[in-house]
Amino acid sequence: MALKYYHAEPLANSLKSMIPLFEKGLEFESVYVNLHKFEQHESWFLAINPEGQVPVLDHDGAIVTHTTVINEYLEDAFPDRPPLRPNTPAGNARMRYWNKFVDEHVMNFVSMHGWHRLIGIIARKIESGEFEKLLERIPLHEQREKWRTARSGFSEADLANATRKIEVAVDKVEAQLGETAWLAGDMFTLADVNFYSHCGMMVERMFPEMEIASRCPRLVDWRERLTARPAVQEALNMPDHTEPGLRTWSGHAR
């Protein structure tokens, strides 16, 4: 049995499937894909994932992409390991409701601010002719447009809408944590891993104007409980090749 995990820095998507790997104590070969050098668009990587995106799980040659899919795959493939899915019909539904919410209403909006602060600077450092060549290699239309927009700058209206979505999300999570210890109930699940990786881990650091500590005390407590988990520590300690001055998106879990 051989697991190989292709990933970038420990945040967002790459963190999201790394936490379950460590939580389950699964041995895996870590293959770092350097997004700062656009390795995800190189032909060797496109041969593995034609969509040109990290992370990718390779399980004995079976390729699984998209973190929400990878994470349920790990639950299905390793039922004897500590579960991160309730495995009751109602519990799974609650977990999937939150996964869907994070995937569709949170991820892209924190990501836009992350791209604005990190990828925009990287993209503007590239010479014009060179940049067009890089764009040509990107297989997904949406990713090409995101790179193009990152270089020219996201609009104030789009950034403000993204901020509004994130405010809705942190208030929704805060309300849920008044009802249950974790997002999908009394059990720590993939829903917590999802919101943590895409928003909860860095929302206070990235958006000081939201005053998360006073606005969402339960979210802060939840984040601390999550960050303290040994498996999460292991995942967060994976290498971060982002230049220290650009670590506005990656960086400490706060």
Add this chain to the structure above:
Amino acid sequence: MALKYYHAEPLANSLKSMIPLFEKGLEFESVYVNLHKFEQHESWFLAINPEGQVPVLDHDGAIVTHTTVINEYLEDAFPDRPPLRPNTPAGNARMRYWNKFVDEHVMNFVSMHGWHRLIGIIARKIESGEFEKLLERIPLHEQREKWRTARSGFSEADLANATRKIEVAVDKVEAQLGETAWLAGDMFTLADVNFYSHCGMMVERMFPEMEIASRCPRLVDWRERLTARPAVQEALNMPDHTEPGLRTWSGHAR
């Protein structure tokens, strides 16, 4: 054991969870929610689903929303009924990959054209003061904006982008059907139900300029196999209260 299904016309989301109910031979109480009269925003319905959206599954008082979540719930809750999920790790991952693709890259784009052709006309028939009052009752910001935009008209750029997304989707499905009989492999699954309900069922009828019959012959064959299933027929025969002249989105499976 009592199942109650709150739904609108047999297309898109409402069709998507109705097909599995019939495929599994589950008895359920059908509760028609009249979207043409905005019943989904009335207080009795908001008490069931605070998000103000159909469909909703009520299983002995447990409320499940969002069709992809409902459909996996039915798999989890009724394992003795005919499965629409492979129930192998790799098979489930393929099914979920396609579900995610339809949920994030297909549904909203066909829906925009549907709203443009149907809801736009309905929205423009409402007096101005009355329309603002209706908007106030809509709980989700995104839905309020969609209604507002439907009334004023979606932009040509947004409609063209939606068309582009649908073209990418039908070509992707056509390619997959060259490899496997159904989207996730050799088994008919929730992925097929998803793409059929949101796009495959009506794409030829709604977008004649795409020349689906010649562009995607395998998709047409797949659609016919799906439409011919007795459970799909039962679902499609549920009442359609759309005015006949406005049936550009709902209507025959073609």
